[in-house]
Amino acid sequence: MPVLRVENLTKKFGGLTAVSDVSFIVDDGEVLGLIGPNGAGKTTCFNMIAGSLPPTKGKVHFKDETITGLAPHKICHKGIARTFQIVKPLKKLSVFNNVLIAVLSKIKSLNEAEGKAREVIAFSGMENLADKKAGELSTGNLKRLELTRALATNPSLLLLDEPMGGLNGQEVEQAIQLIKDIKETGMTVVIIEHIMRALMQVSDRIVVLAQGEKIAEGVPGDIARNDAVIKAYLGEEYHA
Amino acid sequence: MTLNKKLAVMAAILLLIVLPMLITNNYFRHIIIIIFLSIIFGQSWNLLGGYTGQVSFGHALFFAIGSYGTVLFITNQSLNELGGLFGHTLDPILALLFGAFCTIVITFILGLMIFRLRGPYLGLGTLALAQIGMVIAMNWKSLTNGGEGILLLDVPPIGPIELLGKLPFYYLSMTLMLFSVFFVYHIINSRMGYFLMAIREDDDASEAMGVPTRKYKILALILSAFLAALAGGFNALYVGFISPHDVFALHISIQMIFITIVGGVGTIMGPIVGAVLLTILSEVFQAYLGNAHLLVYGGLLVLVILYMPEGVYGFIKQKWERKRMVTAGAGITGGEPD
Numbered sequence: 280m281p282v283l284r285v286e287n288l289t290k291k292f293g294g295l296t297a298v299s300d301v302s303f304i305v306d307d308g309e310v311l312g313l314i315g316p317n318g319a320g321k322t323t324c325f326n327m328i329a330g331s332l333p334p335t336k337g338k339v340h341f342k343d344e345t346i347t348g349l350a351p352h353k354i355c356h357k358g359i360a361r362t363f364q365i366v367k368p369l370k371k372l373s374v375f376n377n378v379l380i381a382v383l384s385k386i387k388s389l390n391e392a393e394g395k396a397r398e399v400i401a402f403s404g405m406e407n408l409a410d411k412k413a414g415e416l417s418t419g420n421l422k423r424l425e426l427t428r429a430l431a432t433n434p435s436l437l438l439l440d441e442p443m444g445g446l447n448g449q450e451v452e453q454a455i456q457l458i459k460d461i462k463e464t465g466m467t468v469v470i471i472e473h474i475m476r477a478l479m480q481v482s483d484r485i486v487v488l489a490q491g492e493k494i495a496e497g498v499p500g501d502i503a504r505n506d507a508v509i510k511a512y513l514g515e516e517y518h519a
Numbered sequence: 520m521t522l523n524k525k526l527a528v529m530a531a532i533l534l535l536i537v538l539p540m541l542i543t544n545n546y547f548r549h550i551i552i553i554i555f556l557s558i559i560f561g562q563s564w565n566l567l568g569g570y571t572g573q574v575s576f577g578h579a580l581f582f583a584i585g586s587y588g589t590v591l592f593i594t595n596q597s598l599n600e601l602g603g604l605f606g607h608t609l610d611p612i613l614a615l616l617f618g619a620f621c622t623i624v625i626t627f628i629l630g631l632m633i634f635r636l637r638g639p640y641l642g643l644g645t646l647a648l649a650q651i652g653m654v655i656a657m658n659w660k661s662l663t664n665g666g667e668g669i670l671l672l673d674v675p676p677i678g679p680i681e682l683l684g685k686l687p688f689y690y691l692s693m694t695l696m697l698f699s700v701f702f703v704y705h706i707i708n709s710r711m712g713y714f715l716m717a718i719r720e721d722d723d724a725s726e727a728m729g730v731p732t733r734k735y736k737i738l739a740l741i742l743s744a745f746l747a748a749l750a751g752g753f754n755a756l757y758v759g760f761i762s763p764h765d766v767f768a769l770h771i772s773i774q775m776i777f778i779t780i781v782g783g784v785g786t787i788m789g790p791i792v793g794a795v796l797l798t799i800l801s802e803v804f805q806a807y808l809g810n811a812h813l814l815v816y817g818g819l820l821v822l823v824i825l826y827m828p829e830g831v832y833g834f835i836k837q838k839w840e841r842k843r844m845v846t847a848g849a850g851i852t853g854g855e856p857d
Binding site: 428 | 717724725726728
């Protein structure tokens with residue numbers, strides 16, 4: 280059963296069509312990779328699903344509902360959480376409070392929320408950083424906090440926008456493990472990522488966008504051999 | 520709050536209660552009343568500007584609506600009949616609440632519109648609203664008596680207590696001041712407080728985490744305006760005269776910002792420290808420097824903002840914590856053999 284159904288999603292900024300007629304589905308418990316060269320419209324797709332941008336045309340269905348055009352906080356309450364490619368930490372607050380606020384949006388009692396926040400922080404392995412101010416974290420830990428905060432809203436669908444961008448080799452390995460752990464819990468994930476090695480490891484299926492259009496869809500092995508994908512990434516002259 | 524802090528707060532409140540027995544000079548009592556009023560100013564502005572990050576340059580608007588509501592409750596016959604419900608024994612209190620109520624209603628409507636603006640544009644928007652308010656008050660003569668203002672000839676008593684001399688006003692302002700401090704403290708330590716700080720740090724991230732940012736911004740504005748309105752109502756009862764140029768004045772909005780910034784933005788103690796410092800300095804400079812007092816006062820503000828960006832309270836707290844860390848660290852290394 281599909282958790283997320285995106286139908287003919289289109290976004291125009293003036294004369295520029297950033298996303299054009301993109302449709303795909305995400306099944307329950309699946310990790311779907313969303314890839315494409317810079318400017319392909321991946322993040323714009325995310326913004327339309329999460330409610331930060333209203334689509335020009337098209338619909339987003341989540342479970343049994345149409346959620347197109349709802350405010351981001353309402354979509355979060357339906358069970359979709361997202362991370363930002365450019366991290367948005369609450370800088371002056373501690374890591375713990377960053378996570379606590381995400382928990383509080385769904386749990387009203389402070390005591391209960393504190394317990395839950397501690398749980399989520401332990402799950403993502405940030406216990407020793409809990410008291411640190413978010414503004415003092417390294418890039419790797421900021422990305423991890425971004426993911427932890429999304430998890431803390433207790434979503435059934437997680438949208439990850441480049442969770443490994445700017446990480447070093449060891450941090451990438453940790454991130455891969457974390458995403459595998461998340462998958463184990465049965466959560467559905469859509470992930471945008473440029474590090475192919477990582478993406479191939481975690482995704483069940485991959486959707487490829489180029490210049491706003493969907494050009495391919497399939498299991499990782501097929502996508503790596505797909506002519507249209509190779510052409511989109513490397514240009515015509517490298518196309519065998 | 521730790522036990523020590525609770526004891527300190529209780530001691531401070533006791534001290535405030537007995538203070539008028541020690542200070543019988545009317546001028547000094549007046550200064551303390553102004554300090555109390557300034558603390559309410561600071562707590563009000565800090566809730567919206569300091570904790571929620573929504574900077575307002577027009578808080579005088581809420582102060583003014585509160586003061587007009589309060590005065591009209593007493594002077595307007597049909598409104599005053601409402602006081603008859605309590606046999607007119609609580610009229611000044613009801614007047615304050617009526618002023619606050621008017622402010623809440625108007626602020627709710629303004630809040631629905633004003634938060635389409637963000638950052639500096641929000642500041643300019645609030646500034647404009649206060650100016651519009653003044654123009655309305657100047658011209659709506661049937662209600663406000665225009666630029667001539669309204670004189671409160673006699674303030675009705677609260678039960679057996681006549682509001683005459685400094686003493687009743689001292690205790691009234693003290694009560695309102697303590698209320699404002701605990702009010703903000705309570706909000707900040709609740710679920711709502713976390714949401715407000717999240718909004719201050721990042722609007723988009725808060726939304727993505729499920730915080731309804733618009734709703735909480737409007738709520739913060741209303742609660743902040745409510746405190747400003749109480750200050751306005753008290754001021755009207757205390758001074759006994761209001762006019763558009765007095766209560767909508769830009770310097771009132773600016774005063775609220777300075778108290779908070781000089782004391783320490785986004786802390787409960789900040790506005791208290793700011794109110795004490797600024798009120799006393801302003802009085803001292805006026806007494807000794809005559810017409811040059813604004814020059815020195817302004818210069819001092821510039822220095823504080825340049826060299827103590829966290830405010831005086833933030834600065835002292837930082838120094839103190841660093842010192843404590845250094846002495847704690849020295850204790851450990853000192854115990855080790857060379």
